[in-house]
Each structure stands twice: as structure tokens, then as C-alpha cells.
Amino acid sequence: MQGTDFSNLQAVTRLSELAGKPWKLNVRGGLDEERVNRFRASGCGFDLLFATQRLDDRVLDGLQDLADEAGLVEQFMAMKQGAVMNRIEGYESEERQVLHTACRDIFSDTPLAPEATAQAREQLERLRKFLEELDRGKLRNHRGERFTTMVQVGIGGSDLGPRALCQALAGHALPERRVRFIANVDPDDAASVLAGLDLSRTLFNVVSKSGTTLETRTNEALVRAALEESGLDPVHHLIAVTGAGSPMDDPKRYRRTFHMFDYIGGRFSVTSMVGGVVLGFMLGYEGFIELLRGANDMDVLAEKPGLLDNLPLLMAMIGIWNRNFLGLPTLAVLPYSQMLHRFPAHLQQCDMESNGKSVTRQGKSVRWKTGPIVWGEPGTNGQHAFYQLLHQGTEVVPVEFIGFRRSQYGHDLKVEGTSSQQKLVVNMLAQAMALATGQEHDNPNKRFPGNRPSTILIGERLTPYAMGALLALYENRIAFQGFCWNINSFDQEGVQLGKVLAGRLLDCLSESPAGAEHSLERGLLKAAGLL
Ligand SMILES: O=P(O)(O)OC[C@H]1O[C@](O)(CO)[C@@H](O)[C@@H]1O
Numbered sequence: 001m002q003g004t005d006f007s008n009l010q011a012v013t014r015l016s017e018l019a020g021k022p023w024k025l026n027v028r029g030g031l032d033e034e035r036v037n038r039f040r041a042s043g044c045g046f047d048l049l050f051a052t053q054r055l056d057d058r059v060l061d062g063l064q065d066l067a068d069e070a071g072l073v074e075q076f077m078a079m080k081q082g083a084v085m086n087r088i089e090g091y092e093s094e095e096r097q098v099l100h101t102a103c104r105d106i107f108s109d110t111p112l113a114p115e116a117t118a119q120a121r122e123q124l125e126r127l128r129k130f131l132e133e134l135d136r137g138k139l140r141n142h143r144g145e146r147f148t149t150m151v152q153v154g155i156g157g158s159d160l161g162p163r164a165l166c167q168a169l170a171g172h173a174l175p176e177r178r179v180r181f182i183a184n185v186d187p188d189d190a191a192s193v194l195a196g197l198d199l200s201r202t203l204f205n206v207v208s209k210s211g212t213t214l215e216t217r218t219n220e221a222l223v224r225a226a227l228e229e230s231g232l233d234p235v236h237h238l239i240a241v242t243g244a245g246s247p248m249d250d251p252k253r254y255r256r257t258f259h260m261f262d263y264i265g266g267r268f269s270v271t272s273m274v275g276g277v278v279l280g281f282m283l284g285y286e287g288f289i290e291l292l293r294g295a296n297d298m299d300v301l302a303e304k305p306g307l308l309d310n311l312p313l314l315m316a317m318i319g320i321w322n323r324n325f326l327g328l329p330t331l332a333v334l335p336y337s338q339m340l341h342r343f344p345a346h347l348q349q350c351d352m353e354s355n356g357k358s359v360t361r362q363g364k365s366v367r368w369k370t371g372p373i374v375w376g377e378p379g380t381n382g383q384h385a386f387y388q389l390l391h392q393g394t395e396v397v398p399v400e401f402i403g404f405r406r407s408q409y410g411h412d413l414k415v416e417g418t419s420s421q422q423k424l425v426v427n428m429l430a431q432a433m434a435l436a437t438g439q440e441h442d443n444p445n446k447r448f449p450g451n452r453p454s455t456i457l458i459g460e461r462l463t464p465y466a467m468g469a470l471l472a473l474y475e476n477r478i479a480f481q482g483f484c485w486n487i488n489s490f491d492q493e494g495v496q497l498g499k500v501l502a503g504r505l506l507d508c509l510s511e512s513p514a515g516a517e518h519s520l521e522r523g524l525l526k527a528a529g530l531l
Contacts, residue, residue, distance in 0.1 A: 003361060004070065006324070006368045007486050011066035018062055019325035024052040025436040026450030042292065043301045043311045044469040049456040052436040053318055054326060063317035064307050066484065072313060073305050075483040076476070080105070080299070082113040082271060086265070086490035091363045098490050099261075100268035100475070104296040104468070116263060121417040123258055123273050130256055130277075131285045139255075147203045150281045151180045151193060153223060154207035154274070155215045157266025158241075159183040160349050161471070162207075164342035165280055165291070168283030168467050171339070171408035173282045182223070185215040190222045199230045204238050205277050209266050214499070241273045265490050267350045268475055269470070272297050287464045302476040312476035315400070315455070319477070320484055322398040322453060323372050332390070333376035335489070336403035336428040339462050343402075344376030347474055353417075354478050356490035361485025361488050368484045380427045391434060393446055400453035402470070403428045406461040425458075432456050456464065 006012060020026035024030050031051060039051040057062075062177055063341035067073070079085045079098050086096040102116035106124065133139035152162055163181045173179075180197070182190045204223050208216040224234040239256040242248040251257050269275065271292055280288040304310040307317060307493050322328045330350075333344045355371025377385070379401070403425050412419045418426075431454075438450020457473075459466050482489030501521070508515035508522050508531065515522070525531035 003486060005360060006070075006366070007081055008424050009066060009069050011062055011069050012324075012389070013323050015059065015062040015066060015321070018059050019321075021482035022326060023056045023059070024451060025052060025054060025453075026438045029187075030451075031433070031436050041308045041311060041314055042295045043346075044473075045466055046311065046457055046459045046473070048311055048313070048314060049432075049458070050318060052432045053453045053455060054451065055318070058141050059321060060307065063321060066320070066492060067313055067317055067480075068305070069330055070484045070486075072480050072483050073303060073310070076302055076479060077112075079479065080112045080303075082116065082263075087361070088359065088488055088491075089362050093488070094491050096490070097263040098265065098268075098313065098479075099263040100271060100470075101266065101296075101299045103264065104292040104299065104472070106292060107296055110351070116261070119259075119261060120272070123260075124276070126256075126258060127273065127276055127280050127288075128285050134281070135273060135284075141200050143200065143235070146176075146416065147201055148176050149178050149180065149197060149202040150278055151197070151202060152205045152207055152278045153182045153216060153219045154205075154241075155183045155213060156349060156353075157269050158207040158209065158213075158274055160342070160346040161267070161270035162278050165270060165275060165279060165467055165471065167342050168337075168462060169279070169283060169287075169291075169408075169464055171505060172287060173463060174284050177282050179278050179282050183215065183217050187216050190219050192227075194223070194226050195200070199227055199232055199237070202237060203255075203281075204280045205281075206238060206248070207241040207274055208248055208442045209241075209243045209246070209260055209264075209274070211242045211248030212500075223437075239277065239480040241277055252257060258424070265354075267353050268490075270346075270471060275283070283464055284526070290464040291468035291471075294463075294470075295472035296468075298469040298472035298476065302480075312473050313480055315473070315477045316480035316484065318455060319372070319398075319481060323369055326396075326453075326512065327369075328372070328375040328396055328398050328453075329369070330375065330395070332397050332399045332427075333374060334379050334399055334431075335376070335403050336379045336381055337408075337423050337462055338378050339408055340402060341378045343470075344374070344391050344509075347376070348374050350474060351478050353492050353495070354488065355485065356494065356516050357482075357485075357487040357489070360486045362486075364483065366487065368485065370487055372479070379431065380424065383427065383431065387431070390452065396452050398452075399432070399453060401428045401432060401456045402458060403458050404466075405458065408462045411429055412432065419442065428456065 030195050035051040043046045080101045082097045085098040087093045099116040102113040103120040105111040105117050166179050179195050182193050204221045227234045227237055230359050238254045240248055240254040241258045244259045260272045262271050302312045307314045333347055351374045357370055358366050407421045412421050435452040435454050438448035441447045504518045
């Protein structure tokens with residue numbers, strides 16, 4: 001039932017009983033061929049193998065009941081149709097629709113949120129024209145040369161997703177197009193990126209939904225200064241993506257301005273112009289549309305009521321089984337794809353900023369666990385780093401493996417009878433098996449306890465379509481979990497206090513009159529040797 005506290009749902013009681021004796025993977029018959037074939041689901045080019053989770057048919061039925069009772073698909077449909085999902089009843093809150101899905105609901109004549117999709121189409125048309133001007137050489141630098149580089153300046157949702165996806169799809173980049181990113185207010189970030197560039201052939205894409213973010217404002221000023229120092233006019237090199245009406249929404253200061261809207265949260269904004277401009281520059285317009293097609297197909301899949309037909313819902317419910325019923329506090333997302341090496345960082349924001357909450361949508365304290373701590377690095381690199389703890393440490397860490405049967409570049413060689421891609425994928429499967437089955441040994445130090453849960457998500461090849469589908473799979477999984485926990489996944493009040501306190505410390509350093517009143521801050525600055 002929508003808006004019901006998690007702990008009051010009947011399915012929760014039933015699942016809690018089942019959690020007393022979860023499926024054992026590390027015993028005879030705990031994991032066999034029949035189980036591998038039975039616990040699997042597919043959609044949008046991905047197969048999800050979850051035989052290596054600690055669940056059986058009764059748990060799966062219980063999770064389906066939970067999804068039904070909490071009305072998760074109904075809530076998802078309400079979100080897609082423009083309900084005001086970003087709110088806390090009875091308290092001041094953002095009171096916004098949540099319509100990132102409208103940005104990719106562009107393939108149908110009857111989109112679910114027609115006004116938002118019309119706005120998305122308008123922005124896409126602006127993007128198409130802009131990219132055409134770049135392709136045809138209508139939009140050039142002052143010497144009449146083509147732009148070869150785009151640097152995105154932004155942070156958080158205006159950086160992580162676009163950066164992760166650009167890196168993931170580098171093998172699909174148009175020739176002579178490269179992209180870079182500046183995010184951190186650390187001046188070394190901008191300095192190191194700018195040092196390697198021919199500024200005269202670079203466009204800077206300044207991205208900030210609010211148009212007020214300290215890091216982005218500061219880095220924009222650094223970029224403008226660098227352009228001026230090189231004798232270049234910043235207006236010819238800067239473009240902007242910002243919320244309509246934000247302080248940055250000033251076409252006189254930028255060569256081109258694109259808009260996003262208040263119903264798109266920063267961490268869910270990759271498929272808006274926040275990711276569209278830089279991804280379109282890199283992949284070309286059609287490449288970006290393919291990415292939107294993959295995301296939209298996954299959004300449509302997420303409308304299906306049955307867990308086994310709906311990958312995002314299935315992953316959400318497996319996550320809830322591990323988090324709330326087996327009591328596991330973290331989640332490792334381990335892509336066996338070097339191209340996805342920044343994807344876990346994007347998921348950290350998307351998941352933890354969304355579901356790192358402890359009040360319900362009615363403003364009451366939750367009495368159940370919400371979002372897990374999400375982390376991860378690509379395999380096989382991680383195997384030579386932190387997997388020791390995954391296999392033999394005292395914490396059990398559920399894992400989501402992500403892999404592809406074929407590499408993106410297709411440059412590979414058979415060494416000792418197998419290709420690098422085969423070695424990569426085989427290692428992923430081996431890890432899932434080792435975590436599940438473990439190993440007995442006379443020597444306790446060589447014993448593997450096993451019974452450690454994981455899922456394997458495997459696709460054919462990391463294309464723009466697959467990347468769009470993968471992105472939406474995770475976005476929707478996160479939204480489903482938030483609905484189930486009855487929290488508002490779409491605001492981020494927890495980031496505000498640090499910003500206010502940093503502002504006070506800066507008041508002290510800039511010797512603004514307000515700084516004199518902040519004695520704790522002054523004391524801290526002195527102790528840190530900054531004042
Ligand atoms: O796009 P903006 O408004 O610059 O915000 C950047 C990021 O800052 C945050 O508000 C957190 O500080 C994120 O939610 C957001 O993605």
C-alpha cells in the first residue's frame with residue numbers, strides 16, 4: 001500500500017520469518033546447474049543471474065507480495081505520470097514532480113508526461129541543431145577552426161553521471177572529439193585539465209541546475225580567466241546547461257544555453273541536457289538518441305508487475321532482502337568492464353543521496369534500515385586489492401557483478417588459448433561461485449566460508465543503447481527501493497549543513513564582517529593553520 005510504513009507491511013512479517021533460515025549456498029545442492037537455470041531473468045539485452053543469492057521460491061514469492069502490497073509499480077507509474085513524489089507531507093519540502101523518465105519517453109506519440117516530454121524534445125532539437133552546426137563547421141573558433149574538445153564543468157549530478165557515461169562509451173566517440181571534466185574546487189583539478197588543452201579549440205560546458213554551486217561558479221571563473229589570459233573571448237567558448245530561470249540562465253554570457261527543469265533531480269539528470277550536450281558532442285546526436293532508447297526501454301520494462309519480468313524491480317527486491325532481512329549494510333557494485341570504472345561513483349551519488357534518509361514521507365523517523373553503503377571498483381583489478389575481505393573478512397558484502405560477453409573496442413588476442421575478454425568474464429563468474437560455495441580446508445587460514453550473496457548482470461556489448469538501459473536499470477531500482485522504504489528519494493537536505501558551515505569559514509577567511517561572530521570557526525581555522 002502506497003505510503004505505508006515498511007514495518008507495517010504484512011509481507012515484511014512473512015519475509016522476516018523466512019530470513020530466520022535463508023537458503024544456504026555453501027552446502028551440497030546449494031548451488032547447482034538446475035538452480036542457475038531457474039533463478040534468472042532477462043530484459044533490454046541483459047541477463048540477470050541470481051542463483052547465487054540466499055533466497056528460494058518462498059522468498060521470491062514473499063518479495064513479490066511485498067512489491068505488490070507496497071504498490072511499487074503503481075508508485076513508479078505515478079512518478080512517470082507526473083505525481084508530486086518529491087515531498088514530505090506536512091513539512092516544508094521541495095514539492096516537485098520527478099520526471100527524468102520524461103526525457104527519454106520521446107519514442108511514443110502518447111508520452112506519459114506530455115508537457116515534460118515536449119520540453120525534452122524542444123531541448124533535444126536545440127541540441128541537434130547545435131551539433132549539426134559543429135559538424136558542418138558553422139560553429140567554429142575565431143580562427144575558423146573546428147572545436148575538438150569539450151570540457152564539462154560541474155559537480156555531483158552535473159558531473160558524475162555524464163563523466164561515467166562518457167568514459168564508458170569512449171570506444172564509440174566520433175573521431176577528433178574528446179571530452180574532459182572539471183569538478184572539484186581543488187584548483188589542481190582545473191589546472192591539470194587545462195594544462196593539457198589547446199584552449200582555442202575547446203568548448204567549456206558549464207553545467208549547474210541551480211546555477212549557484214560554489215565549486216562550479218569558482219571553476220567557471222578559473223576557466224574564464226584562463227581563456228582571457230590566452231587572448232580568447234570566453235563568450236565564444238562557454239556554453240551553459242542550467243535550470244530555466246537560474247542565476248546562470250543568462251544567454252549573454254554563453255555561446256549557447258540549454259535548459260533542464262526543476263522536475264529533474266541532479267543525480268537523475270544524465271538523460272537530460274546535463275548529460276546530453278557532452279554525450280552528444282562525443283557520440284553524435286544519433287548516439288545519444290540510442291542511449292535514450294535504451295533508457296526508455298528499461299523504463300517501460302519497469303512498468304511490469306511481475307518480478308521476473310521487471311529487472312529493476314527484481315534487483316530492488318533482492319537488495320531489500322539483503323539489507324532489511326539478512327541485515328547486510330553495504331553493497332559492492334563490481335563492473336567487469338574497465339569502461340565502467342566511474343559507474344560505481346555515479347551510483348554512489350544516485351543511491352546514497354537518494355536513499356540515505358531516515359525520515360518517512362510523513363516526516364516520522366524510520367524504524368527500519370534504508371539505503372546501503374554503495375561502493376565498487378572494476379574487476380579484475382579489485383581481485384588484487386580488496387576481494388580478500390569479500391571472501392574471508394568478518395563483514396558479508398553483497399555484490400552486484402556487471403559484465404559483457406564482447407569487448408567494446410573489439411581489439412583482443414588469444415593468449416594461452418583464451419582471449420582477454422574470456423579471461424575477464426570467466427573471472428567474474430569464478431568470483432560469484434567462490435563467494436557462494438566457499439571452500440573447506442584443514443588449514444583454517446585457507447578456509448572460505450562461502451554463503452556470500454551476489455548477482456551477475458551480463459549483457460552482450462557496452463553500446464550506447466546498453467549503457468542507457470543499464471543507467472535506467474539502476475535509477476529505477478533506486479526509486480523502487482525508496483518507495484518500498486516509504487522515504488523521499490528525491491531531495492538531499494543532508495548536503496546543506498556542510499555548505500552553510502563552509503560558508504561561515506569562508507566568511508572568516510575573506511574577512512567579511514559576518515566572520516567576526518564565528519568564534520568556533522575562527523578557532524578551527526587557527527588550529528588548522530589557515531588563519
Ligand atoms: O547542478 P548543481 O545545482 O550545481 O548541483 C550539483 C550537485 O549538488 C547537489 O545539490 C549536492 O550538493 C547535488 O544534488 C547536485 O547534483
